Amino acid sequence: MHKELLQQLAQAVIDGNKDQAETLTNQLLDAGLEAKAILDNGLMPGMDVVGQRFRDNLIFVPEVLIAARAMKASLAILEPLLAASNAPQVGTVVIGTVKGDIHDIGKNIVIMMLRGAGFRVVDLGIDTPAEKFLQAAREENADIVGMSALLTTTMGYMKTVIERLKAEGLRVKTMVGGAPISPAFAEQIGADGYAKNAAEAVDKAKALLGV
Amino acid sequence: MPLVELRFSANELELDLAQVFKLLKLPRQHPQAEEWRQRIAAVEPRVRERLEPKAQYRIVPIEARLPERQTVVLAGEARFTGRGVYRRLAGCRHAAAFLLTLGHRLDSSLRQCNQDDPLDGYLSDCVAAAFTHSVLRRIEREVRQWAEARRLQLTPRYSPGYHGWPLQDQRPLFSLLQTETMNVKLNDQFFMIPQKSVSGIWGLKPEKA
């Protein structure tokens, strides 16, 4: 019965049916399932399908956003429960879209997933200069600095940030992503991690911290 | 030809729904087309309310072509360089340089909207982009009238940053206009602020007999 409801929840995310996602989340909780299991076996698989369909050009950005909205509604119910069960937190991620770039849809999905997985996430928003990454990494005592770029003209800036972090001797891991980024590029600029979608971003972040 | 300024009230600009669908990359026959139409209609007033549409254009003679540098010299002051722009302006005696903006107020509101709800933010962004097309059509109509009276025809519209015309040429393009009165600036990456601004040219060449 859980399995069926979880599948329905995944489908509600895929369809972008926010009300349905909320109802199913509450039903699953009432049935005694843990928040984390609902996230891992309902929401994540749903969002995975959405991400895959987007890459295959079967759906477009508005549909991704509708799905994200449904996921967010469900997460809003789960988050307090996740926070309670996840203490102490897995780690702190400071994340932003790099300078000159205002694309943040993908980054926001990554944030949602990381929070769901128990990370404390500080969102620096868009058009983020290196100084802001540095300052936040220091002040927030970050474990990971995440950077997103969607433009070929701004992806090079990630290297600037990574170099500045190193020059200042900050002991943080760096993780990069965004449509034009490849694993080879990530390696070339000295990033510690790369992920091609939000679910992988969670795995990568955990791997980087050894949790 | 002197510079021409166009002013519009927010309410006179039509919103082309087909254009919004195209920008959203949603097929017109989308199974939920009606729902999307309603969502678009819901965000439209908020976008329209913040429009401060302005446009400017100037038709200038093309004075020289420098094949070895792939450069076109306009009105003695501006030079456009690039394979694409050089080719696009082949056979043209004039170019019409234009700039339009929807203004600063919209920019901050789009940013806010995007934070409140990314879906509404994205829809609003595409609605705003469709409004830039409405303004473009107005400018094009006037330029076309001027051209047709002189038996000239318009080449397809072209902008710096597109294939074969580096974005740096926003500078010489801006130099042909009076961008201060439009309150549009370039940042160090040559992007325009406010963001909902469009710049570019049409080439004008003699009609084929």
Ligand code: B12
């Ligand atoms: C939506 C969009 C916009 C919206 C952005 C709205 C917003 N709030 O983000 C608007 C309309 C504002 C926009 C503006 C522009 N855009 Co745009 N945009 C897109 C579009 C259609 C989709 C991007 C998107 O949201 N994808 C959906 C998300 C879910 O996917 P994602 O971002 O890849 O994120 C996933 C992964 O990459 C990864 N990920 C992302 N970030 C991170 C970070 C980390 C740390 C990790 C681990 C993983 C990770 O996980 C995410 C979730 O799975 C793309 C085309 C495309 N199909 O990609 C063009 C595109 C990116 N844009 C483009 C351009 C050129 C622009 C403009 C310059 C246009 C212009 N002339 O004004 C401006 C840029 C302004 C600026 N300074 O940034 C080009 C870039 C070309 C290039 N080679 O550089 C593209 C590719 C379109 C094209 N084919 O021409 N754009």
